[in-house]
Amino acid sequence: MTDDVAVRKGEAATWFRTLRDRIVAAFEELERRAAPVGTPPATFEVTPTTRADDGGGGIMSVLRGGLVFEKVGVNWSEVHGTLGERAQKAMAARGVPGIEGDPRFWASGISLVAHMVNPHTPAVHMNTRMFWTPGAWWFGGGADLNPCIEYPEDTAHFHAEMKRACDAHDPAYYARFKAWADEYFFVPHRGRARGVGGIFYDDLNTGDWQADFAFTRSVGEAFLPAFLPVTERRLGTPASEADRETQLIHRGLYAEYNLVYDRGTRFGLETGHDANAVLMSLPPVAKWT
Template identity: 80%
Template sequence: MTTGYDTEKAQAAAWFRSLRDQITTAFEALEDGFAAATPPGRFEVTPTTRDSGGGGEMSVMRNGRVFEKVGVNISTVFGTLGAPAQKAMAARGVPGMAEDPRFWAAGISLVAHMQNPHTPAVHMNTRMFWTPHAWWFGGGADLNPCIEYADDTAHFHAELQAACDAHHPDYYGKFKAWADEYFFIPHRGRARGVGGIFYDDLNTGDWAADFAFTQDVGRAFLRAFLPVTERRLGTTASAADRETQLLHRGLYAEYNLVYDRGTKFGLETGHNPDAVLMSLPPVAKWY
């Protein structure tokens, strides 16, 4: 049985906050560096609470020069899992949930929807989850262009592969395949984007090694995403490009509301719904 882990929990929560700060600083610098008639966007930070224990912070930028909407949320929550969440955990092989359903979780979740249809939307999250019976890490990142460029896709995947290869030669192939499966939209018969990596239930028995890997996934994000964004900022977008973007956002919204594990878990465990649904685009269309 796994008990305690108070030091490890504190380290993980502090890292997710540090990563949030690194990303929001880089995104505001990107806003400053792109010449436009409108003011550069800035993040608005709002505390969030969970009635049953814990909370976090929403950092959201709207109507910037580069980002139409981007959220970088952190949270640290704890309490007792309800029956649906207990059932889901038991189905994933977590023992003893009926006897002791306490949990603790901390993480960072990012979704960016861009102004220019030629710059891809993106998602990234990493987290640590603990129960008295087990602990694990999870997360990943995936790129969601409405207009795909092969060199952007290649660059994004190369940076994630480098982060994976530094820890285990099998990680990239395994976690890329998992992302391809996880980010697939069955009712549309297609993926929501061009993939990336996804992992969950990561517990090799070496907490420090698994935490180090999760940190490196977080560090790889800016290296993977910023160059892709910067090379497309000056691309002229047509009205047809905007229409393509809005329809693709509808696809993204469908996935997040119907299939996404994080959305389901957040709503089922009583977290702030605005924070849980931060991932939804500001404007979208359907046929």
């Protein structure tokens, strides 16, 4: 990258925070519309977060006990410091240049996980991020839908929006990143996917920072059009006790994946970020059979 590294870091961090603000506002609007007249709607509790050794921090925004969202977190962070040995080795194994010789890093991004009240409304995950080391920079992220009761039209809509975001930049991206999501969001010890997929990409560096950042912005901007119509469509669907049981068991699968396999969870904990923010993705209630 050129001498304007600091400018590009600032541009990326600011955009991720702006996306966080837009999504929080949209989710609070859903809660406002769902609340009976005269009842205060559920809102986000916002908490600053810090990384160990004064390595930056972020904002943890969590809404609990809503009429639409049982728990949803929308976190933004901008952190920096020195990678531990395990993180260095993991990145070296992925081909990150120079990481073993200079362990400094900087990262910023947004991370979102929503667990819904109505079992017919799918849970969802989305994140986009930029990562920098002295030897490299790259973007990563994606979004995936996690219904406990699948509706094919919801799955089709979500994937169509992800494909639209990809196609605007490279017609090969959607097939490539959908396949990556299918592989990445697979739970090996259960022999199944955690949801119905979406897209996932990491280590994206085509050599054109502006193009890669533009694609990452498109992924983030596609999230609300992909998720809100699905949510609004299912809010009034009647749910039985059996539906709730199905939802809680599926949440157990989601928790297993995030604690055992998720790359972001491991990175956050290993680099000393606020544990509550890192584990924000866990559901409020889950069951195992």
